[in-house]
Amino acid sequence: xxxxxxxxxxxxxxxxxxxxxxxxxxxxxxxxxxxxxxxxxxxxxxxxxxxxxxxxxxxxxxxxxxxxxxxxxxxxxxxxxxxxxxxxxxxxxxxxxxxxxxxxxxxxxxxxxxxxxxxxxxxxxxxxxxxxxxxxxxxxxxxxxxxxxxxxxxxxxxxxxxxxxxxxxxxxxxxxxxxxxxxxxxxxxxxxxxxxxxxxxxxxxxxxxxxxxxxxxxxxxxxxxxxxxxxxxxxxxxxxxxxxxxxxxxxxxxxxxxxxxxxxxxxxxxxxxxxxxxxxxxxxxxxxxxxxxxxxxxxxxxxxxxxxxxxxxxxxxxxxxxxxxxxxxxxxxxxxxxxxxxxxxxxxxxxxxxxxxxxxxxxxxxxxxxxxxxxxxxxxxxxxxxxxxxxxxxxxxxxxxxxxxxxxx
Numbered sequence: 001x002x003x004x005x006x007x008x009x010x011x012x013x014x015x016x017x018x019x020x021x022x023x024x025x026x027x028x029x030x031x032x033x034x035x036x037x038x039x040x041x042x043x044x045x046x047x048x049x050x051x052x053x054x055x056x057x058x059x060x061x062x063x064x065x066x067x068x069x070x071x072x073x074x075x076x077x078x079x080x081x082x083x084x085x086x087x088x089x090x091x092x093x094x095x096x097x098x099x100x101x102x103x104x105x106x107x108x109x110x111x112x113x114x115x116x117x118x119x120x121x122x123x124x125x126x127x128x129x130x131x132x133x134x135x136x137x138x139x140x141x142x143x144x145x146x147x148x149x150x151x152x153x154x155x156x157x158x159x160x161x162x163x164x165x166x167x168x169x170x171x172x173x174x175x176x177x178x179x180x181x182x183x184x185x186x187x188x189x190x191x192x193x194x195x196x197x198x199x200x201x202x203x204x205x206x207x208x209x210x211x212x213x214x215x216x217x218x219x220x221x222x223x224x225x226x227x228x229x230x231x232x233x234x235x236x237x238x239x240x241x242x243x244x245x246x247x248x249x250x251x252x253x254x255x256x257x258x259x260x261x262x263x264x265x266x267x268x269x270x271x272x273x274x275x276x277x278x279x280x281x282x283x284x285x286x287x288x289x290x291x292x293x294x295x296x297x298x299x300x301x302x303x304x305x306x307x308x309x310x311x312x313x314x315x316x317x318x319x320x321x322x323x324x325x326x327x328x329x330x331x332x333x334x335x336x337x338x339x340x341x342x343x344x345x346x347x348x349x350x351x352x353x354x355x356x357x358x359x360x361x362x363x364x365x366x367x368x369x370x371x372x373x374x375x376x377x378x379x380x381x382x383x384x385x386x387x388x389x390x391x392x393x394x395x396x397x398x399x400x401x402x403x404x405x406x407x408x409x
Contacts, residue, residue: 013051016043016319017295024393025261025290026336031056031324040310043319045080047396052080052298052317053310056324058331058349060308061297064318065354067307070299072356074099078300080317082398094234097242098356105355111224111231112239112359115164115217121362124160128367131159132374140378144408145385149256153405156371157251164363165240166209166216171201175244202237217243247360250293251367253394253401258286258368259375260391260405263384265338272340273376279369282340286368288348289338291323296398297352325349381409 018028034041039057044050055061064070074081074095097108114120135152142151158172167175178194205218213219218240225231231239262269272282297320301312312318326348327335333344351358358364375382385406392403 013042013044014054015046016052016054017046024388024391025257025264027291027294027321027323027327031321031327035324035328040308040312045082047082050078050080050317052319053307053312054319054321055307056321056328057308058325058328061320061322061325061349062353064299064307064320065297065349065352065356067305068102069301069303069305070318071101071302072099072105072299073101076300076315078315078317080298080300080319082295082298094238096238096245097359098246102355107230108235108239109355109359111221112243114224115220115243116360116362118362121366124164124363125366125370127163128156128160128370129374131156132370133378136374136378145406146408148259148405148407149252149402150404152371152375153252153255153259156255156367157248160363160367161244161248164217165243166205166214166218167201167240167244174198174201175248178244198241199237202240203233206233206236243360246358247363249399249401250358250360251364253292253399254287254290254364254368255371256402256405257290257292257400258283258372259407260384260402261286261290261338262372262376263382263407264388268338268340269376272372273380276373276377278340279373280365281343281345282372283365283368284348285338285340285342285345286372287350287365288326288332288342288345290400291326291348291350292400293350293398294323294400295319295321297322297356320349322349322352379409382407383409 014030018030020026020028022029034054034056039055039060041054041056043052043054045052055064071079073079097105097112100108132152135155139146139148139151154176158176159169161167161175162169162172174194174197178198202218206222209216209219209222213223218236221231221236221239225236262272272279275282299318299320301314301316301318303314305312307318326332329335331344331347332342351361351364385408391405394401394403
């Protein structure tokens with residue numbers, strides 16, 4: 001360890017998140033400078049004043065995310081927490097999959113993954129197509145202008161997630177409010193209230209499915225657990241919460257921002273309209289280009305470790321900029337250009353990397369493929385009904401998005 005570089009004790013950490021001074025769809029311009037001059041740099045969280053390391057190079061991010069010396073445990077004092085969470089709940093509520101470490105994480109993820117296999121996700125495509133068509137029917141019946149967020153971005157994953165998990169349709173507003181709090185800076189009281197309401201509902205559903213199994217995620221988890229008897233009801237609840245949290249907000253904002261990006265790049269939208277069979281490749285590039293979950297991937301060092309030639313001490317937090325990584329010119333040629341024909345986009349880290357790579361990414365990708373191809377086919381004249389600078393972008397959120405997206409045709 002003697003050859004590693006220690007941080008300059010007099011260096012002032014940058015306030016984080018970094019400011020976006022240009023187009024709100026573009027990464028913070030300082031990322032490009034840091035990649036070249038200080039790829040592992042010190043930052044100070046605007047939220048709570050905690051200091052952490054920021055990684056901006058693609059290879060450094062991938063290296064750290066597979067290193068077992070870095071933990072996802074949010075209860076660790078060095079964890080770079082970026083949102084309000086009632087810490088008194090730690091130990092009372094089972095941690096989400098995102099905040100577990102092996103071997104617990106491995107066992108729980110293995111219980112969930114059969115429900116999210118390529119085969120199972122593809123089996124959901126016809127129903128997803130029906131949901132998307134129903135939403136677009138409603139948009140056309142209403143006539144422009146409409147808010148794409150409320151009429152398409154939110155209902156598609158909300159309906160799909162309720163049907164997948166077995167959560168009653170009338171409860172989707174509760175889960176949307178809960179997930180929104182997870183990725184924004186809501187108050188500790190709001191978090192506690194929403195957590196309690198969600199826990200009560202899920203325990204009721206678990207008890208009901210134990211008596212009357214159905215064709216849903218909760219029933220499948222209970223059946224699979226009955227074979228191994230490894231998980232308690234609280235574990236099942238945590239897995240369902242992880243599934244909803246991972247799949248819902250990513251898809252809502254992925255649809256909104258992806259549609260906005262396509263509207264800002266009409267020639268790329270035309271290409272996708274003409275090549276719907278390549279929608280998977282297009283979603284890869286849209287995910288890379290937008291990188292809506294820029295700085296939500298964080299860890300804390302369990303022991304001294306080296307990343308990018310920099311010594312990171314035990315107990316220090318690390319933040320991965322997925323946006324900076326996905327715009328690294330060492331990996332992606334001309335990274336600030338949207339190119340739906342870009343084949344290397346499949347290597348992006350928008351859904352993370354390593355053992356914590358988004359468990360629901362296949363589901364999210366499938367939903368985005370269906371939404372974008374259907375929207376472009378059915379409403380070819382779709383256009384933004386507001387200036388880009390007037391759109392209400394989500395502030396202080398771990399996942400980028402817009403509260404409203406007015407469109408017309």
